[in-house]
Amino acid sequence: MEDEIVSVFPIHYSDILSPNVHIHQFPLLTRPLQTPPSAALSGKRIRARIKPVARKLEIHVPVDTRPEIWNQDKSKQFGVARLEDDREKNQDVNSTMEKEGEERRLTEVRLQSEQILQQGVYMLGVIHNDRLHLVPVSETHQFRPTLTYLDLKSRKSGHSRGGAGTDSDSDDYPPDPDEPTPIVTASKKEKKPAEGKEVQMSARKLVEDRNNNVQGGMSAIRREMLLAIRAVEEEPWQAVEFCDGETEESNRVFQSIFSDNEERLECKTSVTTLLKSIRGLC
Numbered sequence: 001m002e003d004e005i006v007s008v009f010p011i012h013y014s015d016i017l018s019p020n021v022h023i024h025q026f027p028l029l030t031r032p033l034q035t036p037p038s039a040a041l042s043g044k045r046i047r048a049r050i051k052p053v054a055r056k057l058e059i060h061v062p063v064d065t066r067p068e069i070w071n072q073d074k075s076k077q078f079g080v081a082r083l084e085d086d087r088e089k090n091q092d093v094n095s096t097m098e099k100e101g102e103e104r105r106l107t108e109v110r111l112q113s114e115q116i117l118q119q120g121v122y123m124l125g126v127i128h129n130d131r132l133h134l135v136p137v138s139e140t141h142q143f144r145p146t147l148t149y150l151d152l153k154s155r156k157s158g159h160s161r162g163g164a165g166t167d168s169d170s171d172d173y174p175p176d177p178d179e180p181t182p183i184v185t186a187s188k189k190e191k192k193p194a195e196g197k198e199v200q201m202s203a204r205k206l207v208e209d210r211n212n213n214v215q216g217g218m219s220a221i222r223r224e225m226l227l228a229i230r231a232v233e234e235e236p237w238q239a240v241e242f243c244d245g246e247t248e249e250s251n252r253v254f255q256s257i258f259s260d261n262e263e264r265l266e267c268k269t270s271v272t273t274l275l276k277s278i279r280g281l282c
Contacts, residue, residue, distance in 0.1 A: 009132040014259040019138035021124055024057075026111065026143050034244065036064040044107075048242040054232040057113040057141060059242065065107060078106040082149040089148075089233045113141035119279075128258050135257055 026033055035046055039062035047060040064070065083104050122137035243249040275281055 009127065009130060012131055012133045012259045012261070013135075013265060014133065014257065014261075015136055016256060016259075017253070018136050021135050021137050023122065023124075023137055023140040024113070024143060025141070027145075032245075033059075033061070035062050038064050038066050046242045046244070048240050049237040050240050051232065051235045051237060054235050055115050055139070056232065056235075057143075058146070058237070059111045059143065060108045061111065062108050063106075072105075075106040076104070077153070078149060079104040081153040082106060085149040085152045088152070110146045111143040112146045113143050116140040116142055124257070126257055131258075133258050 033046070035044060044062040046062070048058065049060075050057050065072075065075070118137075118140055122140065124135045124137055126133045126135075
């Protein structure tokens with residue numbers, strides 16, 4: 001028994017917004033990406049910036065700083081740590097600084113994007129006036145809170161303890177594979193006479209070519225990773241305007257999705273070619 005056809009919609013395709021249509025995923029569950037009412041009353045708004053070459057986006061969302069739900073003392077500590085973290089990463093500190101003379105506080109949450117590789121072609125579909133309007137999606141980004149200032153604060157706390165072994169040592173960075181392994185001495189109680197064993201070892205010298213590339217093992221891979229991270233950090237941020245979904249600008253862009261063009265598109269791809277292009281079917 002075949003399924004009953006409920007309704008038929010004509011499909012309208014438009015690429016007028018390409019390649020500026022992205023999918024942005026946020027860890028907000030059921031909450032919208034909006035400025036909290038208490039922050040909006042004080043004139044604070046959501047800000048955004050972008051690194052075009054690295055394809056990085058960052059959104060700054062003001063936090064709800066009401067005393068009953070916000071720790072002011074912690075916000076001072078984290079605000080200072082974030083300022084130092086921005087300076088280490090050569091970020092535009094002046095754009096995030098508060099008024100002269102005010103104490104530095106943590107007043108916003110930063111959500112930074114990570115581009116996700118798209119499997120196939122993604123489409124944004126909207127049903128409007130009994131028509132299905134399709135717009136191609138060029139990029140997909142997942143946003144997560146950036147908490148690198150906590151790493152800086154943890155490192156400074158570890159240095160102030162003088163490297164004393166505590167339970168919080170697990171917060172430190174993993175050991176550098178290029179650094180020599182520290183020698184661990186056993187306590188006197190656990191010291192036992194060890195039997196002599198024959199051990200065979202081999203050593204290989206790491207050679208650098210003319211381009212200062214290390215030949216041999218993980219060091220070359222690690223260097224490439226560090227260079228890529230440094231390139232992202234050194235690229236300057238460019239400010240962009242963030243428009244809420246209810247603003248006039250957002251509504252104007254949304255209305256541009258709908259196409260009234262009645263020109264019929266001709267499909268030049270055969271069914272066989274289409275099926276062969278689908279990964280996993282052939």
